[in-house]
Amino acid sequence: MLREGSAPAAIRRKGAEGSLPVSRPDKLEILAILSGDQEESIRDKALSTLAACDATELQKTFSDPQTPPFLLDFAARHLVPQRKDLTSALLDNPAFPDHLRELIQNSAAGAQAQQETE
Numbered sequence: 001m002l003r004e005g006s007a008p009a010a011i012r013r014k015g016a017e018g019s020l021p022v023s024r025p026d027k028l029e030i031l032a033i034l035s036g037d038q039e040e041s042i043r044d045k046a047l048s049t050l051a052a053c054d055a056t057e058l059q060k061t062f063s064d065p066q067t068p069p070f071l072l073d074f075a076a077r078h079l080v081p082q083r084k085d086l087t088s089a090l091l092d093n094p095a096f097p098d099h100l101r102e103l104i105q106n107s108a109a110g111a112q113a114q115q116e117t118e
Helices: 009-017 024-034 040-051 055-063 069-079 084-092 098-117
Strands: none
Touching: 009 024, 009 040, 024 040, 024 055, 024 069, 055 069, 055 084, 069 084, 069 098, 084 098
């Protein structure tokens, strides 16, 4: 129901808090989905829950080749800009798509060039 966008608000709120009884990868996938929820309070809570996630747990998930491609894409585009501690886990994942690998590497190179000019 969450993946299809048809879950009741109470379930979406619990998912945004990270309090549904599901596996870590499923919890992260739910949080990623809910970060685009139509209700602003659910979106904000999902994003803040993701931001507060333990780095070690996120790194385990993002380095796992079984992590769903949707979640790897979400991490590269939405988490890595604020959570540089996730970069190596994603880049070390053999299932991490090349186009996302380039996105992260280009972003890092751009940030480094900007720092050098400041």
